Amino acid sequence: MNNELVAPLVKEAIAMSPRAILSNEKNIRIGQIRRIANPIKPESSRYVLVLNINPIRKIATVVLLNNLINLATDRDYILQRENSLAAFDLTILADFIELTDYKLIEKNPVIGSLCPICARILYEAKRLPSDGIPLFPDNHSCVAKGSFKIQIADSTWYLRNFEFELFQAICEVPDQIESLIREGNFIQKYKDQEEFISASMSEFNTVNILALDDSTFDLLR
């Protein structure tokens, strides 16, 4: 490698490079972007956007984010860093919504945010049984629809399936963790709560619809 050639390029890029703006706010609020980290899956952490919270039950509804904005399909939304104050652009994988416990996100810093109005609209739209399309107010351009044309069984297809499964696993309440056991079994704790059960079973259309097709190999790419 040639130092003389590389150094000026890197120097210029560093000058334009953002650093993540972190807030260690403990309170979970709608619209915050945080990492979700599950101690029973130490190799996996992902960024999520908080869409709704239940402070009494300490449950949050989160939607999965990733950094591959070039692969955002027309079911996803792109959140530019100018609008989120994060250090990077993010894709909101709007079909990937899960309920999770405060424990898994509250320790992680806030790295950006989406305006609470848009977060709320996204949440409400996804609650509808008919998988409604969110109608953002005209004066809000916080997010933009993706345009990547996904094709059956291409690499993006598999990546989404993988991310979907991983996301579900990360959001699972880690009832076997010692610190949580001390407070009582989490799953048992919520099993009797009709609200939680109904929310987890029917409120959201948490289905990776793109994964349900089993067409043949011949349609690859």
Added chain:
Amino acid sequence: MTTSKIDDPFVPPYFQNLTVSELLEEAESSARVYPRWWSLVYFTLKKMTHGWPMNAFRLEEKRDHQNYWSSEALHDFTSEIVCNELLKNGQQEYILGLIQDAARNSVELGESDDLNLHMGLVVHFLQQQINKVLDHRRAPTLTGNLMSRLDPIFEKLGLSITSDTATLTLTDIQIEDQVQMVSDLLSLLPRFPNTGEERLSRLYETTDLENFAISLAPQAPNLSLPILRTGIERSLEGMCGSITALQRVYRTVPLEPHRENEEEIELDGTPDSLSRSYNDVGTQDDQDGRGEFSGVGTGEDKTYIYSATIYSKADMAKISGIILELSLREQKYLVMKADQETKWTQTQIAEAIGLASRKKVNDFQENLFSKLNVLLQSHQVAAESHDYIIAGVLISLGANTAIEMVRTNE
């Protein structure tokens, strides 16, 4: 924190001693990415692109003595990935955030306090960025060009073609029929000469494409964009491809009837590394009517004429009959298994033939071999000629395999 050797399949061998601690330390320093991040991207890119055609990424084919991309090309891409993606687009921050979480979780579980165990994740996320840049720089393809030319024609004719094959509720066989129908229709059109090198030059007259679209119209309810694209690709390239599959392009060469007056093709182009031979052609059924076909090798700039006039017409009928019964996926698998230049891993094979995981490859192979046995029996191939016929299948599929065909019909 230890800096012991990292044993992780994700990590390129060049970086077995580079640690996440060092990367973190550098990211927090004023240098941010140099020299460790830069080198990690450079060598990861080098490893990923080994064997990929450079011209598919608008680069001149120029390689080093180990067949890796030239250092100029690698530097060019590394510069874009590091400066634009890692720094300007903040991807270094994204990666670091996730890695730090992974490390903290490890500590909470008491499994390890060694951040370096997560080096594989760093490389994994870097590979995503590398893929993004490579994909962006990928040269247009003949199929892509044609699709973009067909779009306005369909619009003009009011043809609406769904983007989702799943909504058509077609069986696999019906989908295959539709793909073949598209391919056949396109193959009927007069075509300008183009080897694929001139990727932006047109292949068909617009009026011909309009006729093509009109002839597709009755079938529009049973067509989807993926079916259309696959059919076009099959007509143009013979096989669909992905960024991974760019390593090799397989071309299906149809068997052609023997022309009696044609001069015999010499075997000068036969590969040197010959390891097997088939002399026992006397067992074949039809010794009088000889057939001919040639296999096009899969190398970038070489064409092998594998064989001429060794298979009888009856044998060729059996070979083509067997090939017709094989799906594209099965054909591709056979070609990969026969490839004597590249050792394909189970994972690569699974990806290339569209299986969900490498664990399914063995089942797939078992089913395929059973199917081949049934096909050989149904075509009444004598047991001692099984290898001979299968070799013909492989050659006609364009497999890059070192099989010597000895002419005995002198």
